Amino acid sequence: MKFKNNTVALDVTDLKILNALQENARQTYTAIGKSLGIAHSTVYDRIKRMERHGIIKEYTAVIDAEKAGAKNIIAIMTIFTDPKESDNVAEKLCQAPQILEVYTSLSEELLIIAKVVAENQESLHGFIASSVAPLPGVLRIRTSMITKKFKETRFSIANNPKQLTFIKEKSNK
Amino acid sequence: MKSRILRTLPREKAFYFFTSIGNYTGESATSLKEFTDKINEVNVKSLEFHFYRGDFEKWTAEVLEDKELAEQIGTLRKMSPIGENLKNGLNRILIRRYSRLRSTLYF
Numbered sequence: 001m002k003f004k005n006n007t008v009a010l011d012v013t014d015l016k017i018l019n020a021l022q023e024n025a026r027q028t029y030t031a032i033g034k035s036l037g038i039a040h041s042t043v044y045d046r047i048k049r050m051e052r053h054g055i056i057k058e059y060t061a062v063i064d065a066e067k068a069g070a071k072n073i074i075a076i077m078t079i080f081t082d083p084k085e086s087d088n089v090a091e092k093l094c095q096a097p098q099i100l101e102v103y104t105s106l107s108e109e110l111l112i113i114a115k116v117v118a119e120n121q122e123s124l125h126g127f128i129a130s131s132v133a134p135l136p137g138v139l140r141i142r143t144s145m146i147t148k149k150f151k152e153t154r155f156s157i158a159n160n161p162k163q164l165t166f167i168k169e170k171s172n173k
Numbered sequence: 174m175k176s177r178i179l180r181t182l183p184r185e186k187a188f189y190f191f192t193s194i195g196n197y198t199g200e201s202a203t204s205l206k207e208f209t210d211k212i213n214e215v216n217v218k219s220l221e222f223h224f225y226r227g228d229f230e231k232w233t234a235e236v237l238e239d240k241e242l243a244e245q246i247g248t249l250r251k252m253s254p255i256g257e258n259l260k261n262g263l264n265r266i267l268i269r270r271y272s273r274l275r276s277t278l279y280f
Contacts, residue, residue: 133189143195
């Protein structure tokens with residue numbers, strides 16, 4: 001792991017450790033070391049360093065809400081905003097517990113895309129009508145309710161093979 | 174009380190016009206006057222959406238605090254109007270109510 005311009009550059013061993021943790025964060029340092037052919041103390045040192053630098057943000061459980069009995073509905077809101085107010089709207093949205101994710105996007109107009117969870121359609125509508133539509137700068141809102149999930153994955157280091165190859169090549173030189 | 178019904182409300186108490194669950198048109202009303210004007214401007218689909226959910230009655234009774242107007246809207250609902258008939262019906266009720274409140278305010 002090297003530092004350049006305040007950014008952390010990971011080497012191929014770091015990426016392999018991250019990949020192993022993303023596959024199973026509960027495995028031991030010894031198990032990771034064994035699978036990668038490195039000492040468990042090396043795994044420990046690198047993980048601790050990546051935790052300190054915020055590369056590893058947290059260890060969490062991925063829960064299947066449906067199996068856990070939650071009957072919530074998920075919707076995607078596309079919020080058209082006045083460009084001057086867009087950041088304020090996005091920041092306000094971030095404060096609401098019903099909002100799971102917030103993004104800004106620039107297409108023909110400036111948009112905010114937010115993922116929202118609600119108990120049912122009525123509470124979803126109530127939340128949007130009372131907490132989102134009144135925000136200064138909101139021009140209009142389109143909401144799509146999610147009916148079926150086909151795929152959901154988190155960003156994985158292993159999903160970015162180009163970056164991995166680049167670092168591998170560099171480390172081989 | 175009559176002047177209270179005609180007051181301008183803060184933004185968070187405005188009526189926000191939607192066309193379906195979560196789909197906000199960008200139109201809102203912060204007073205009875207503005208609400209009366211917007212009924213003429215918004216898409217009929219939005220009127221039908223709110224009318225049959227009872228949103229107009231709820232807002233006029235609970236936020237504008239005009240129970241008489243809410244009752245009149247409720248009476249119109251029993252006739253199940255749709256499309257332009259709904260727009261005209263609401264328009265008639267609202268203009269009449271607004272004119273009456275305005276005229277009695279000065280006498």
